[in-house]
Amino acid sequence: MALNNSTNSNGANGKYAAEAHGLNIYYGAFQAVRDIRLQIERQKITALIGPSGCGKSTVLRAFNRMNDLIPVARTEGNVLFHGKNIYDPDVDAVEVRRRVGMVFQKPNPFPKSIYENIAWGAKINGYKGNLDDLVEESLRGAALWDEVKDKLKESGYSLSGGQQQRLCIARAIAIKPDIILMDEPCSALDPIATLRVEELMKELTEHYTIIIVTHNMQQAARVSDYTAFFTVKDDRTGYLEEFGVTKEMFTRPKSQVTEDYITGRFG
């Protein structure tokens, strides 16, 4: 067992759920991000912002080794999770993903029933408890239970876009991860559904650590505790320009580039 199983102990990472050190990610010969260093605090929301092509999604996916699915992608550096580098040869990416869940840009429920959408992840991960309870608990956790409790056998696609995204969140929390990665989870949703998801994120911090990629600076300002601003120069390789407490960054950015970006002068 390579990864520490306890979610509550401080572990080797101390107050951090995950840390990235010297992260360089390449797509073939092209370097996508350079030398990223990030510390994700437990039970907080960390927002990754930046202009298009700055590599913020690539960094997010580095936290659960989703980049492994891209044949040409190569990752250098460390991502520490419970004190263990998840890129060590003795760590299985499947195990990482079970501990670091993910919600995607477009809602992507499985073409199965609402119930099955949530139960499937638990089943393949060897869950031995009561599935009905788990489904209810997860749907309540994603603030969806009241809306779907009478139609659990219906297709996940019978739901509205916002409901589908909350179903995906419920699916992610059903396998009890430590961290939930969210890749622009509200970009396909209308403002009301967005608000709903944002409220949900706040509630989720009670148990989970969240890393969110967003294009929406107001959203980052509204929901996140920490913000990491990535940007890119002429070499098209993204880097971390500034990382800090959200309130401070939005009021007193240290870097001029950050200020230009958050005030809307570029990006």
Added chain:
Amino acid sequence: MAVEKRPNGAFPQDEAYTGFVRKRRRVGTFFRTLFLLATVLGIVILALLVLDVANDAFGYVAVQNRIDPETLIDRYYKTQMLAMPRTLTSEDDVVLADGIAARPGAIGFFGLSYYQDRSEQLRALNIDGVAPTTDNAVSDDYLLGRPLFLYTSQGNLLRQPQVAAFVNFYLNNAAQVAEEVGYVNASAENLAEGLSQWERATSLTASTVDTLYPASGAIRVAGSSTVQPITQRMAERFQAELPFSGEFSIDGGGTLAGFQRLCRDQDIDLADASRAMERPDVAVCRNNKIEPLAFVVGADAITVAVSQQNDFLNGITREQLRQIFIFIGAERWNEVDPSWPDSAILRFIPGEDSGTLDFFVAQVFGDSLEELPKEDLLAILTANISAGRLRALNAERSLVDRAQEEMVELVLSEVVRPDVVESWSFTESLFNRDEIDAEVATIPNAVLEFKAWLNWDFITSPQSSNPTLAGIRTAILGSLWVTLIAFLVAVPLGVGAATYLEEYSKGSKLDGLIETNINNLAGVPSIIYGMLGLAVFVRYFGEITSGIAFGAADPSTGNGRTILSAGLTLGLLILPLVIINAREAIRAVPRAFREASYGLGATKWQTTWSHVLPNAIPGILTGVILSVSRAFGETAPLIVVGVSTFIVVDPSGPFSKFTTLPVQIFQWTSRPQEEFQRLAAAAILALLFLLLALNATAIYLRNRFKRNY
């Protein structure tokens, strides 16, 4: 930069723009019409193809029987009747009439005129409530009566005054002559009608008939030997009483021969007939531009009579007649009807060569096999086939247990043995009916019937060298077996390979080679696969494909030319198709499903099994449907692998010899006889229906998968 008044000035404006939009729409309309035409053309061509095949598969056939069912029935019942105990036979009706009159327990039958002479001593029985009177006999209401005719044509009456004169004399004197020779006279009305018909045809009247005399020239008559005595007598009187200096020639030959000589050969002027012309007879005449004229000249009627001393019989039914007069029927009166006395039945019937007996048998016992009871059919079968064949049939299933319909079928196929001697397509049957009738009339003993070559018997019968008996059961079963094996080989292998290439392959050089190879294999001519199958499955793995390795060998299939070899060959043939289609289907599964699955900590296999393959199934099935249809219709590789072209034994398993439907069709189309072409057409329709059914099932299944979520 100056602001233009119209910043979009480079675009067409106002009306010009409206015109431009309309033009662009016209382009769309043009293409829509083009596509619609292409679709319609496709449908029309397809429909034409099917119709063309169907046209050959339905139509009239001329069937010639090895033995006529009527003759068969007639011969059987006559033997039965003559073998009855307490039966007196005589060629002389007077003997019969007197014999019955003297005995209260007697029953018998003879010509109606003999009864009319002895109505004091005899009682004529109503049959099914109809009295044996002259009128009933002429009008055909009475079971044992039939009108007699003289046929000629308008042309004969006009061109040959001596014929017109003779017919006129015939009609004027027929009221006595028929009875003189032992028949029933035609009614006054019938004769009057005949005369007025004669007047219309000749434009003469009773007062101008004398202009025909003195007459000379030949008068040639032929036809029914039943009517012949009346005509003979009439000719004698005509020669004696009227100024006629010509020659009479009067032949028999039967009614049909008379009609044919009158219309087709045109070597007689008058035809004697014991039945009216039917459609085919009229057709022959019309085809030869002859308008036939019919005159009723008398009636043939048989009376069933008992003695006046008999006190319990007034009428009788056809059913009771059957029981009384045949061997396996009743011995005593009360066996027929319990209210009748317990005394022996004495029978008086005409002799074996008598036309009266033939007529009685045909009318009472029927002239079609369908009307006969099971026991009689069994007796007919027993009397007409070899003992060995009888044992074989009995071994298949006890003959006594078989239903009447089955027995009819057996008698037809074993004894009557109908043979199609001529056949026509549906359009010919529809539009050239008269020509067909005329042609059939030239074939001795041929009967015209409408035949659907595609029928249930055709589907359920094995192959045969006789086109009337041939069917496609063996071929259908062979096709299904071969296709099943091809399916079992190609689908798991194909879907497996596609999954590997799409989900696991890392794009190495070897993978690239495999991929190119598969794409190329899809284009290899099917006969090459046949040669591969011959070399590998038939020759090299012959031990396995013939089943010898499993100890299940049939010596006739020891050479490996079995269903298994063919199925494996077709499986290889469709494998590239299955792989290519399955790959497309797998590739079309959204990346989002895979990411969602991996994001939950699923392994590659869990993702593939639970999400990729289920979502690819509709697409994979589409490929499988196309491939299996291809395998089902494939012919060339099977011929190389060694399909049997003529086989009557159903395949019993993968190690059997076999034939398939397309091979069967191919074999039939290469035969010169027209009947086999019709069989081929019917088999093509059956193939189409089968493919349609297979595909419909597959599409239904696919849609169910699609509907799931």
